[in-house]
Amino acid sequence: MTIDWNAFTPYTALGGGVLIGLASAWLILMNGRIAGISGILGGLLDQTSGDRRWRAAFILGLLAGPAVWGLFYTLPPIEIRATTPVLIAAGLLVGIGTRYAAGCTSGHGVCGLSRLSPRSLAATLAFMGGGFATVYVVRHLLGA
Amino acid sequence: MNKLSLSAFAAGLVFSLGLLLSGMANPEKVLGFLDLFGNWDPSLALVMGGAIAVGLPLFTIAKKRTTSILGAPIQLPSKRDIDRRLILGSLAFGIGWGLAGFCPGPGIVAAGALKSGAFVFVLSMIGGMWAFRWLEKRHRPAN
Numbered sequence: 001m002t003i004d005w006n007a008f009t010p011y012t013a014l015g016g017g018v019l020i021g022l023a024s025a026w027l028i029l030m031n032g033r034i035a036g037i038s039g040i041l042g043g044l045l046d047q048t049s050g051d052r053r054w055r056a057a058f059i060l061g062l063l064a065g066p067a068v069w070g071l072f073y074t075l076p077p078i079e080i081r082a083t084t085p086v087l088i089a090a091g092l093l094v095g096i097g098t099r100y101a102a103g104c105t106s107g108h109g110v111c112g113l114s115r116l117s118p119r120s121l122a123a124t125l126a127f128m129g130g131g132f133a134t135v136y137v138v139r140h141l142l143g144a
Numbered sequence: 145m146n147k148l149s150l151s152a153f154a155a156g157l158v159f160s161l162g163l164l165l166s167g168m169a170n171p172e173k174v175l176g177f178l179d180l181f182g183n184w185d186p187s188l189a190l191v192m193g194g195a196i197a198v199g200l201p202l203f204t205i206a207k208k209r210t211t212s213i214l215g216a217p218i219q220l221p222s223k224r225d226i227d228r229r230l231i232l233g234s235l236a237f238g239i240g241w242g243l244a245g246f247c248p249g250p251g252i253v254a255a256g257a258l259k260s261g262a263f264v265f266v267l268s269m270i271g272g273m274w275a276f277r278w279l280e281k282r283h284r285p286a287n
Contacts, residue, residue: 002184009187013167013190020191021195022198025202026154026155029209031214032211037248054151056149058159059156063160079170090246094265097235113192127234131178135242
């Protein structure tokens with residue numbers, strides 16, 4: 001392992017993290033809900049649930065972010081190198097996996113760890129491990 | 145739009161701006177973090193650290209309350225079990241995350257930035273969530 005000092009952006013990473021933490025704390029303190037994006041989206045797909053309005057509003061807020069950012073600054077780079085078949089496979093795995101695990105990077109990683117939940121720590125270690133292993137295989141064993 | 149929806153919209157918007165500022169809406173940057181055995185970009189660890197540093201005290205307050213400031217019940221997860229569903233689901237999620245560099249939030253934000261690849265990812269993710277629902281209904285018809 002070598003640290004890529006050129007790519008490392010400590011200040012914007014911390015600043016962005018603080019905004020994410022504030023947004024998550026806002027949703028629990030104002031709405032009483034966990035800012036878990038897979039859970040919010042999953043619940044939105046459930047026609048029988050009676051709480052779809054706040055879920056839709058949260059997702060709209062996520063979608064509106066780049067447009068609001070664009071009013072003040074140029075948008076930071078969003079580089080997608082994955083091919084369409086890989087994006088489809090990745091999307092299916094992320095969709096099924098996060099619903100079985102009842103959470104993703106936000107629900108388990110940010111909110112769960114902030115609540116000091118051992119269950120969320122286990123989930124976070126598992127998806128981080130899965131991610132590290134996958135990139136190792138793709139970049140260093142397959143050399144893609 | 146009622147108060148709760150407006151509040152949720154604001155939370156989603158700030159969350160989105162945080163993902164953009166931190167660089168986490170960029171899959172290449174996320175993959176730089178997941179490439180632990182290559183040229184490693186530690187940024188994502190600081191994003192999580194910053195979020196949790198703010199989250200810890202504020203979630204501690206939330207845990208002590210039963211109703212939110214806007215009067216809604218505070219709904220914290222009650223599950224404690226570390227079971228196969230949690231671990232295998234998280235592993236599957238991690239593999240998908242490592243393949244494209246997208247987790248749910250950044251995928252939706254990149255779709256908001258009108259990136260065509262993000263639309264493919266998000267629609268497939270919704271497909272995966274539908275597949276989960278279908279599998280759950282098949283195995284647990286009582287629910």
